[in-house]
Amino acid sequence: MEFLIGEPLALDLVNTRAQDFDVLDTPEVFGNWLDRQAGRLTSVGGPYTADDLGVVRELRAHVAAAVDAVRRGERPPGEAVGAINDAMRAAPAYGQLDVTDGGLTKGARRDGDRLARLLAQLAExxxxxxxxxxxxxxxxxxxxxxxxxxLPAHPRRRWCSPELCGNRVRVARHYQRHKTG
Structure with a gap:
Protein backbone atom coordinates (compact mmCIF):
# COMPACT_ATOMS: atom_id res chain seq x y z
CA MET A 1 0.00 0.00 0.00
CA GLU A 2 1.45 3.32 -1.07
CA PHE A 3 0.68 6.57 0.63
CA LEU A 4 1.88 10.06 -0.06
CA ILE A 5 4.30 11.62 2.43
CA GLY A 6 6.68 14.54 2.26
CA GLU A 7 4.19 17.37 2.36
CA PRO A 8 3.86 19.50 5.50
CA LEU A 9 2.96 17.09 8.32
CA ALA A 10 -0.62 18.36 8.58
CA LEU A 11 -1.17 17.60 4.87
CA ASP A 12 0.44 14.19 5.29
CA LEU A 13 -2.14 13.56 8.04
CA VAL A 14 -5.04 14.61 5.82
CA ASN A 15 -3.58 12.48 3.01
CA THR A 16 -3.75 9.33 5.16
CA ARG A 17 -7.11 8.67 3.56
CA ALA A 18 -7.50 8.01 -0.14
CA GLN A 19 -10.13 6.72 -2.54
CA ASP A 20 -9.39 3.05 -1.89
CA PHE A 21 -7.72 2.90 1.52
CA ASP A 22 -7.23 4.60 4.84
CA VAL A 23 -3.93 4.45 6.70
CA LEU A 24 -5.97 4.64 9.90
CA ASP A 25 -7.83 1.39 9.21
CA THR A 26 -5.25 -0.80 10.95
CA PRO A 27 -2.65 -0.22 13.65
CA GLU A 28 0.00 -1.93 11.50
CA VAL A 29 -0.44 0.38 8.51
CA PHE A 30 -0.62 3.41 10.79
CA GLY A 31 2.60 2.24 12.47
CA ASN A 32 4.24 2.12 9.05
CA TRP A 33 3.06 5.68 8.38
CA LEU A 34 4.50 6.79 11.73
CA ASP A 35 7.81 5.10 10.91
CA ARG A 36 7.95 7.02 7.63
CA GLN A 37 7.40 10.26 9.57
CA ALA A 38 10.52 9.63 11.67
CA GLY A 39 12.25 12.87 12.55
CA ARG A 40 9.01 14.85 12.35
CA LEU A 41 7.26 13.16 15.26
CA THR A 42 8.91 12.32 18.56
CA SER A 43 8.03 9.94 21.41
CA VAL A 44 4.98 8.51 19.68
CA GLY A 45 5.95 4.88 19.07
CA GLY A 46 3.19 2.29 19.00
CA PRO A 47 1.46 0.07 18.96
CA TYR A 48 -1.82 1.93 18.76
CA THR A 49 -5.23 0.37 19.23
CA ALA A 50 -8.30 0.63 17.03
CA ASP A 51 -9.75 3.07 19.59
CA ASP A 52 -6.59 5.20 19.36
CA LEU A 53 -6.93 5.27 15.58
CA GLY A 54 -10.51 6.49 15.97
CA VAL A 55 -9.24 9.46 17.98
CA VAL A 56 -6.57 10.22 15.36
CA ARG A 57 -9.26 9.91 12.65
CA GLU A 58 -11.37 12.53 14.50
CA LEU A 59 -8.43 14.96 14.65
CA ARG A 60 -7.73 14.30 10.95
CA ALA A 61 -11.33 15.23 10.09
CA HIS A 62 -11.01 18.52 11.98
CA VAL A 63 -7.66 19.31 10.36
CA ALA A 64 -9.11 18.49 6.93
CA ALA A 65 -12.10 20.77 7.53
CA ALA A 66 -9.86 23.63 8.65
CA VAL A 67 -7.45 23.17 5.73
CA ASP A 68 -10.33 23.03 3.26
CA ALA A 69 -11.75 26.28 4.61
CA VAL A 70 -8.38 28.05 4.50
CA ARG A 71 -7.84 26.83 0.92
CA ARG A 72 -11.13 28.48 -0.03
CA GLY A 73 -10.23 31.70 1.80
CA GLU A 74 -12.87 31.08 4.47
CA ARG A 75 -12.77 31.01 8.25
CA PRO A 76 -12.21 27.46 9.58
CA PRO A 77 -15.14 25.93 11.47
CA GLY A 78 -15.05 26.77 15.18
CA GLU A 79 -15.41 23.08 16.06
CA ALA A 80 -12.28 22.25 14.04
CA VAL A 81 -10.27 25.06 15.63
CA GLY A 82 -11.46 23.98 19.08
CA ALA A 83 -10.46 20.34 18.48
CA ILE A 84 -7.01 21.36 17.25
CA ASN A 85 -6.54 23.62 20.28
CA ASP A 86 -7.73 20.88 22.66
CA ALA A 87 -5.23 18.42 21.17
CA MET A 88 -2.37 20.89 21.60
CA ARG A 89 -3.34 21.58 25.22
CA ALA A 90 -3.55 17.86 26.08
CA ALA A 91 0.24 17.43 25.88
CA PRO A 92 1.95 20.79 26.28
CA ALA A 93 5.56 21.11 25.19
CA TYR A 94 8.27 22.42 27.48
CA GLY A 95 12.00 22.88 27.15
CA GLN A 96 14.42 20.67 29.05
CA LEU A 97 18.16 20.85 29.54
CA ASP A 98 19.93 17.48 29.17
CA VAL A 99 23.46 16.50 30.09
CA THR A 100 25.16 14.39 27.41
CA ASP A 101 28.69 13.15 26.79
CA GLY A 102 29.22 16.14 24.51
CA GLY A 103 27.96 18.68 27.04
CA LEU A 104 24.54 20.19 27.40
CA THR A 105 21.67 20.09 24.95
CA LYS A 106 18.28 21.72 25.07
CA GLY A 107 15.39 19.58 23.96
CA ALA A 108 11.63 19.68 23.94
CA ARG A 109 9.52 17.32 26.02
CA ARG A 110 5.79 16.85 26.39
CA ASP A 111 3.52 15.85 29.20
CA GLY A 112 0.74 13.36 28.55
CA ASP A 113 0.48 9.78 27.39
CA ARG A 114 1.73 8.53 24.03
CA LEU A 115 -1.56 9.21 22.20
CA ALA A 116 -1.89 12.71 23.68
CA ARG A 117 1.70 13.50 22.64
CA LEU A 118 1.02 12.29 19.10
CA LEU A 119 -2.20 14.28 18.80
CA ALA A 120 -0.52 17.41 20.16
CA GLN A 121 2.27 17.19 17.59
CA LEU A 122 -0.19 16.63 14.74
CA ALA A 123 -2.34 19.51 15.99
CA GLU A 124 0.68 21.83 16.26
CA LEU A 151 1.41 22.56 -1.14
CA PRO A 152 3.07 23.15 -4.51
CA ALA A 153 6.67 24.30 -4.51
CA HIS A 154 6.18 25.15 -8.19
CA PRO A 155 3.07 27.03 -9.41
CA ARG A 156 2.57 24.62 -12.32
CA ARG A 157 2.39 21.49 -10.16
CA ARG A 158 -0.93 19.75 -10.81
CA TRP A 159 -0.64 16.30 -9.23
CA CYS A 160 0.06 14.91 -5.79
CA SER A 161 2.90 12.93 -7.30
CA PRO A 162 4.32 12.91 -10.81
CA GLU A 163 5.00 9.18 -10.39
CA LEU A 164 1.45 8.34 -9.29
CA CYS A 165 -1.29 10.57 -10.65
CA GLY A 166 0.89 12.47 -13.11
CA ASN A 167 1.93 9.26 -14.82
CA ARG A 168 -1.65 7.94 -14.88
CA VAL A 169 -2.88 11.12 -16.58
CA ARG A 170 -0.04 11.06 -19.12
CA VAL A 171 -0.66 7.38 -19.94
CA ALA A 172 -4.39 8.04 -20.37
CA ARG A 173 -3.69 10.98 -22.69
CA HIS A 174 -1.25 8.89 -24.72
CA TYR A 175 -3.81 6.10 -25.01
CA GLN A 176 -6.49 8.55 -26.18
CA ARG A 177 -4.18 10.02 -28.83
CA HIS A 178 -3.05 6.66 -30.17
CA LYS A 179 -6.10 4.48 -29.80
CA THR A 180 -7.14 2.87 -33.02
CA GLY A 181 -10.49 2.86 -34.30
Whole structure:
Protein backbone atom coordinates (compact mmCIF):
# COMPACT_ATOMS: atom_id res chain seq x y z
CA MET A 1 0.00 0.00 0.00
CA GLU A 2 1.45 3.32 -1.07
CA PHE A 3 0.68 6.57 0.63
CA LEU A 4 1.88 10.06 -0.06
CA ILE A 5 4.30 11.62 2.43
CA GLY A 6 6.68 14.54 2.26
CA GLU A 7 4.19 17.37 2.36
CA PRO A 8 3.86 19.50 5.50
CA LEU A 9 2.96 17.09 8.32
CA ALA A 10 -0.62 18.36 8.58
CA LEU A 11 -1.17 17.60 4.87
CA ASP A 12 0.44 14.19 5.29
CA LEU A 13 -2.14 13.56 8.04
CA VAL A 14 -5.04 14.61 5.82
CA ASN A 15 -3.58 12.48 3.01
CA THR A 16 -3.75 9.33 5.16
CA ARG A 17 -7.11 8.67 3.56
CA ALA A 18 -7.50 8.01 -0.14
CA GLN A 19 -10.13 6.72 -2.54
CA ASP A 20 -9.39 3.05 -1.89
CA PHE A 21 -7.72 2.90 1.52
CA ASP A 22 -7.23 4.60 4.84
CA VAL A 23 -3.93 4.45 6.70
CA LEU A 24 -5.97 4.64 9.90
CA ASP A 25 -7.83 1.39 9.21
CA THR A 26 -5.25 -0.80 10.95
CA PRO A 27 -2.65 -0.22 13.65
CA GLU A 28 0.00 -1.93 11.50
CA VAL A 29 -0.44 0.38 8.51
CA PHE A 30 -0.62 3.41 10.79
CA GLY A 31 2.60 2.24 12.47
CA ASN A 32 4.24 2.12 9.05
CA TRP A 33 3.06 5.68 8.38
CA LEU A 34 4.50 6.79 11.73
CA ASP A 35 7.81 5.10 10.91
CA ARG A 36 7.95 7.02 7.63
CA GLN A 37 7.40 10.26 9.57
CA ALA A 38 10.52 9.63 11.67
CA GLY A 39 12.25 12.87 12.55
CA ARG A 40 9.01 14.85 12.35
CA LEU A 41 7.26 13.16 15.26
CA THR A 42 8.91 12.32 18.56
CA SER A 43 8.03 9.94 21.41
CA VAL A 44 4.98 8.51 19.68
CA GLY A 45 5.95 4.88 19.07
CA GLY A 46 3.19 2.29 19.00
CA PRO A 47 1.46 0.07 18.96
CA TYR A 48 -1.82 1.93 18.76
CA THR A 49 -5.23 0.37 19.23
CA ALA A 50 -8.30 0.63 17.03
CA ASP A 51 -9.75 3.07 19.59
CA ASP A 52 -6.59 5.20 19.36
CA LEU A 53 -6.93 5.27 15.58
CA GLY A 54 -10.51 6.49 15.97
CA VAL A 55 -9.24 9.46 17.98
CA VAL A 56 -6.57 10.22 15.36
CA ARG A 57 -9.26 9.91 12.65
CA GLU A 58 -11.37 12.53 14.50
CA LEU A 59 -8.43 14.96 14.65
CA ARG A 60 -7.73 14.30 10.95
CA ALA A 61 -11.33 15.23 10.09
CA HIS A 62 -11.01 18.52 11.98
CA VAL A 63 -7.66 19.31 10.36
CA ALA A 64 -9.11 18.49 6.93
CA ALA A 65 -12.10 20.77 7.53
CA ALA A 66 -9.86 23.63 8.65
CA VAL A 67 -7.45 23.17 5.73
CA ASP A 68 -10.33 23.03 3.26
CA ALA A 69 -11.75 26.28 4.61
CA VAL A 70 -8.38 28.05 4.50
CA ARG A 71 -7.84 26.83 0.92
CA ARG A 72 -11.13 28.48 -0.03
CA GLY A 73 -10.23 31.70 1.80
CA GLU A 74 -12.87 31.08 4.47
CA ARG A 75 -12.77 31.01 8.25
CA PRO A 76 -12.21 27.46 9.58
CA PRO A 77 -15.14 25.93 11.47
CA GLY A 78 -15.05 26.77 15.18
CA GLU A 79 -15.41 23.08 16.06
CA ALA A 80 -12.28 22.25 14.04
CA VAL A 81 -10.27 25.06 15.63
CA GLY A 82 -11.46 23.98 19.08
CA ALA A 83 -10.46 20.34 18.48
CA ILE A 84 -7.01 21.36 17.25
CA ASN A 85 -6.54 23.62 20.28
CA ASP A 86 -7.73 20.88 22.66
CA ALA A 87 -5.23 18.42 21.17
CA MET A 88 -2.37 20.89 21.60
CA ARG A 89 -3.34 21.58 25.22
CA ALA A 90 -3.55 17.86 26.08
CA ALA A 91 0.24 17.43 25.88
CA PRO A 92 1.95 20.79 26.28
CA ALA A 93 5.56 21.11 25.19
CA TYR A 94 8.27 22.42 27.48
CA GLY A 95 12.00 22.88 27.15
CA GLN A 96 14.42 20.67 29.05
CA LEU A 97 18.16 20.85 29.54
CA ASP A 98 19.93 17.48 29.17
CA VAL A 99 23.46 16.50 30.09
CA THR A 100 25.16 14.39 27.41
CA ASP A 101 28.69 13.15 26.79
CA GLY A 102 29.22 16.14 24.51
CA GLY A 103 27.96 18.68 27.04
CA LEU A 104 24.54 20.19 27.40
CA THR A 105 21.67 20.09 24.95
CA LYS A 106 18.28 21.72 25.07
CA GLY A 107 15.39 19.58 23.96
CA ALA A 108 11.63 19.68 23.94
CA ARG A 109 9.52 17.32 26.02
CA ARG A 110 5.79 16.85 26.39
CA ASP A 111 3.52 15.85 29.20
CA GLY A 112 0.74 13.36 28.55
CA ASP A 113 0.48 9.78 27.39
CA ARG A 114 1.73 8.53 24.03
CA LEU A 115 -1.56 9.21 22.20
CA ALA A 116 -1.89 12.71 23.68
CA ARG A 117 1.70 13.50 22.64
CA LEU A 118 1.02 12.29 19.10
CA LEU A 119 -2.20 14.28 18.80
CA ALA A 120 -0.52 17.41 20.16
CA GLN A 121 2.27 17.19 17.59
CA LEU A 122 -0.19 16.63 14.74
CA ALA A 123 -2.34 19.51 15.99
CA GLU A 124 0.68 21.83 16.26
CA UNK A 125 1.66 20.91 12.71
CA UNK A 126 -1.88 21.82 11.64
CA UNK A 127 -1.74 25.13 13.51
CA UNK A 128 1.61 25.95 11.90
CA UNK A 129 0.22 25.21 8.44
CA UNK A 130 -3.08 27.00 8.96
CA UNK A 131 -1.33 30.18 10.10
CA UNK A 132 1.20 30.12 7.27
CA UNK A 133 0.28 32.48 4.40
CA UNK A 134 1.30 29.67 2.02
CA UNK A 135 -1.76 27.67 3.16
CA UNK A 136 -3.87 29.57 0.64
CA UNK A 137 -1.84 27.87 -2.11
CA UNK A 138 -2.75 24.31 -1.03
CA UNK A 139 -4.17 22.49 -4.02
CA UNK A 140 -6.11 19.34 -4.69
CA UNK A 141 -4.55 16.79 -7.03
CA UNK A 142 -6.00 16.89 -10.53
CA UNK A 143 -5.65 13.13 -10.91
CA UNK A 144 -8.91 11.30 -11.54
CA UNK A 145 -10.50 10.09 -8.29
CA UNK A 146 -7.50 11.30 -6.25
CA UNK A 147 -8.25 12.88 -2.87
CA UNK A 148 -4.71 14.04 -2.07
CA UNK A 149 -3.84 17.66 -1.38
CA UNK A 150 -0.46 19.31 -1.56
CA LEU A 151 1.41 22.56 -1.14
CA PRO A 152 3.07 23.15 -4.51
CA ALA A 153 6.67 24.30 -4.51
CA HIS A 154 6.18 25.15 -8.19
CA PRO A 155 3.07 27.03 -9.41
CA ARG A 156 2.57 24.62 -12.32
CA ARG A 157 2.39 21.49 -10.16
CA ARG A 158 -0.93 19.75 -10.81
CA TRP A 159 -0.64 16.30 -9.23
CA CYS A 160 0.06 14.91 -5.79
CA SER A 161 2.90 12.93 -7.30
CA PRO A 162 4.32 12.91 -10.81
CA GLU A 163 5.00 9.18 -10.39
CA LEU A 164 1.45 8.34 -9.29
CA CYS A 165 -1.29 10.57 -10.65
CA GLY A 166 0.89 12.47 -13.11
CA ASN A 167 1.93 9.26 -14.82
CA ARG A 168 -1.65 7.94 -14.88
CA VAL A 169 -2.88 11.12 -16.58
CA ARG A 170 -0.04 11.06 -19.12
CA VAL A 171 -0.66 7.38 -19.94
CA ALA A 172 -4.39 8.04 -20.37
CA ARG A 173 -3.69 10.98 -22.69
CA HIS A 174 -1.25 8.89 -24.72
CA TYR A 175 -3.81 6.10 -25.01
CA GLN A 176 -6.49 8.55 -26.18
CA ARG A 177 -4.18 10.02 -28.83
CA HIS A 178 -3.05 6.66 -30.17
CA LYS A 179 -6.10 4.48 -29.80
CA THR A 180 -7.14 2.87 -33.02
CA GLY A 181 -10.49 2.86 -34.30
Missing amino acids: AAADLLTDPAASRIRACEGPRCLMIF
